[in-house]
Amino acid sequence: MAAPVSLQVEFGGGAELLFDGVKKHQVTLPCQPEPWDIRNLLKWIKQNLLKERPELFMQGESVRPGILVLINDADWELMGELDYKLQDQDNVLFISTLHGG
């Protein structure tokens, strides 16, 4: 059982173009039986925030190669990537390093 989680989700490097050009999103994830991790967050983003062409942001259950993920200003590779358990008030930043859409 997990309480609702408030997050700041940010997009940069061009990834924001897939989200109506909005860089910062304040989101509250609803209650759900299992705790929120990045894997679930990505699913939630795909359903709730992503405006167009999900294939340019997602690949399978992860982000597309070339999109970097920072959790609280640190590389997600240090944090367990998809398995990182989100805490209340976490900041998740996606930076695209890709050239074209």
Place this chain on the structure above:
Amino acid sequence: MCEAAEDGGCGAGPGPARRRGQGHSHPRPCMKCGGSAALIIRVGDPFCRGCFHDYFVHKFRAMLGKNRVIFPGEKVLLALSGGPASSAMLRQVQEGLSRETAKKLRFVPSLIYVDEGAVRGQSLAQREQSLAHMEALLQATGFPFHLAHLEQALELPASILRPGPGRSGKPGPSYKEAVEGFIQQQRQEGDRNGGTFSPGPSTQELLQLFEAVETSTAREELLQMLRTHLILQTARTKGYAKVMTGESCTRVAIKLLTNLALGRGAFLAVDTGFMDDRHGDVLVVRPMRDYTSKEIAFYNHFFHVPTVIAPPLRTKRREKPSIHRLIERFLLGLQEDYPATISTVYRTGEKLSPAPAKAISESERCLLCLCALDIAGEEELALEPTLIMEEPEENGCCQDPPAARAESKAAYIPLLCYGCRLTFKELGPLATLPPYVRAEAQRRIRSAEMEQQSLEVPQEDEEPSKS
């Protein structure tokens, strides 16, 4: 990368360590100072912010120090796109100039930004916004800067397609070039003083040029060419002997494979190497080619380097829009599972020699990319299809008088290298091509004809050259 051993060891770990599924406990120590790490550069190399900053700054100076092509006091033009790599490059230059005397960079930088909004599908308001944003960024550096619009590429002089006099040659450009340059300069300054840029007939002309191109691959190549020529022209008229561009290691690796697929294998070294001297008088230098795009993105984020994002070229196709994007996707996808992919491609590219791109005479130089024509002795192989030219403009969509032989696309083919032939065939009808390209092509076709005639006086053969 291996020579940077004191910087944190070689990237070649034991075996193909898969990145995915390594469950790390959260606070991992920085491999240099033991503080808490902020990012992983290569497999198993965690760095904290401070050590990462030192590593990043050192790498730039090491790159310039190792190659020794930028001399003290020299004027250098930094080509900025507003994107992450060139913005990080600008920061490195600022950083280097503000250092204590022993470690100070000693060249004199200026900046150039080319506004490509017209072909990137930005509305006028968006273009003005990006431009204002960019201008504010450039102004804040205190360096002299130039703003150019891609439209201005249509007004370039034909001399841009000829290499300038080498550094050992004549000191200045010829009078004619100087005059052309002066006119160009006045235009640019007029544009600057006018403040806002208004799209005129030149924007329409530019859009027509891009819309007539058949494939996104050729469109990407065309954009690159126009941009390079525009920057080169500014460098020439304003007296810069060096231009710095910001291609990252990731970008270089992608470009290596892309150009290979485009048939530009012979020129990989000049197209992607640290130094590109094909233009003779102006040297293009790529000091960012040792940084991965990940390092750059983290640097920009951690140290608040401002960037201005330009939207990608629009394409109609969703899947596999262009060779460039296809290769990007392929390499980055591979990199995900095999983290040595990019650096292996990059380091393999390092071993290539720039010699095949050197052209001795004008008739051996490609009209568009200025590399040596790589077409000797391959008549019966891959080259043959490039000589066949379907000409749909025959039936009237071309307004030009059909009389002049030099005004047919087929006449341009012998002037081009293998890769440029493929691209050129996918460009639109001649009438849409930039005037400077047509002017230079006609000049070269005429001079080739004259040469031919003087050689073949006794013969009555009217055929151009190929039988």
